[in-house]
Amino acid sequence: MxxxxxxxxxxxxxxxxxxxxxxxxxxxxxxxxxxxxxxxxxxxxxxxxxxxxxxxxxxxxxxxxxxxxxxxxxxxxxxxxxxxxxxxxxxxxxxxPVTAGTIWLWILPALFALIATVVVLKRRKPKPDTDMAAKLVRADEILQKDKSS
Amino acid sequence: MKKTWLVVIPVVLFSLIAGFLYLGLFSDPRELDSQITGRPLPSFTLPDLMEPEKQYTPESLAGEVTILNVWGVWCVTCAVEMPYLTQLKEEKGVKFVGLYFDQDLDPDNGTKTLNRVQQEVSALLSRYGNPYAFNIFDTYRDTSLDLGVTGAPEHFVIDKKGIVRMHHVGDINERVWRNKIEPLYRKLTQGSATGADS
CATH class of the missing domain: 1.10.8.640 (Cytochrome C biogenesis protein)
Known part of the structure; x- marks a missing residue:
């Protein structure tokens, strides 16, 4: 072998x-x-x-x-x-060589990465959950109800 | 506003890429920009293929519009175009000069004698016609390298002052002659006769 x-x-x-x-x-x-x-x-x-x-x-x-x-x-x-x-x-x-024609080989990928980063960062913004507190209160109420019944 | 962008960007991107790829369909990856076009012939001192005691330099080509044809007996396309080149020489008086190089005649460890090459050349030319005023023997293929030759056949249209005006890779047939080479050839032969041009 x-x-x-x-x-x-x-x-x-x-x-x-x-x-x-x-x-x-x-x-x-x-x-x-x-x-x-x-x-x-x-x-x-x-x-x-x-x-x-x-x-x-x-x-x-x-x-x-x-x-x-x-x-x-x-x-x-x-x-x-x-x-x-x-x-x-x-x-x-x-x-x-870097010329007016070939400079795009370097610029385009960098540009793509840049734009992609911007897009991803913008998307990540978490939705401000304003009524979270209200929801919690309601959930507590329901729990209380369940307990008492 | 945001909705229109969502449509416009992909459409623009798609058309750009499609256009780029479409152009790529018709581009020839083997086609190179000739570096010699517009420049004078590189200097050389090379023997005649048939009479090696005779020497040529770029000046040997001066004074007349010449088509320098890079060829060899081992090249099939060269043999194919030979009758048409001969016809051009006989009917239109085009001056062809051969730049001959041999594949098997390796300058470093030669396997073929010059005599043998001459015999093969004579045999081929008597069979297909001889378009050449003379043949320059590029012994070490140095001049071919200087000219940016990648294979055979290749042609260089040289004006009366010895400047390369066109580098044509591939054979010359009726279509290539009429569309690509003849217009320039006409211009060069007539243009410099009146002292104009160049």
Whole structure:
């Protein structure tokens, strides 16, 4: 049983290692980490929502090679991202920039939460029960009646 | 007063969302804004596909309105559009230049020789017609990356000054030519002949 579980675990854990099969030599672990991070935040331009680390499309191969080259040239992460943005647009980076068009992504949820809070708070106002005292008196009367009868 | 709001708000919200979703029905998630349109060609020095000793730079395309066609023998749609491109070249004198890149010719661990690629290209062009004035060989696919190419076929309409005026993703057929490309092509070929435009 344990062996089977182990086998299943191994199958699952190797999937991500198989996704990108390039063999790039890095001179430092730090640079390799940067390469891995960058290929994860850059989106493949012709795939439906896949980053270039996971995609096997030719364009992703080429972009990975380019990221590697740029890193070897000593470019910073931001410069690599800007390089790709200049060619494939904002789409290529998973973090959308704040523009007049995209600001709504932040404003609308906040606005919704705000309005919802206001509505909920207004609803919660308890009804002022003015005749509660009168009701209590009547209830007492009824009790007395029951007792005496 | 309060009652009318209770009706108006949901109705307005519903129409806004419905309108937004309706527009979404016709939007193509694969369509990207071209970054190169309106900008000059990126610099490159690349060999001719057939005669590798010959070199091209962006200046090789200057002086004439050119349609740069990104293609490869591995691309089926490219072969499909080839007869029509050839027809455009013969009937209207449209200048096509190929930007050729090969999928299997991996620059790092090549599996295919240049010779083999040339043979395949010649075979394909003699079969479907050859619309190209010449073919630029994008050896490392660097220029394709600079142009924002995501696949093949793609087309770039380039004016006489070497500025990219249109980036068309997909094939050119009669409908695309007439509706999308010909109006601009006409304007560019005539406009700059009189010194106007651009």
């Amino acid at each position: 344990i062996r089977i579980l182990l086998l299943i675990f191994l199958c699952i854990s190797t999937v991500s290692a198989l996704a990108a099969q390039d063999s790039y030599a890095f001179e430092s672990v730090e640079r390799q980490t940067r390469f891995n991070n960058l290929t994860e935040v850059l989106r493949c331009p012709m795939c439906q929502n896949q980053n270039i680390a996971d995609s096997d499309a030719m364009i992703s191969h080429d972009m990975r090679r380019k990221v590697y080259q740029l890193l070897q040239d000593g470019k910073t992460d931001q410069e690599v991202i800007d390089y790709m943005k200049a060619r494939y647009g904002d789409f290529v980076y998973y973090e959308p």
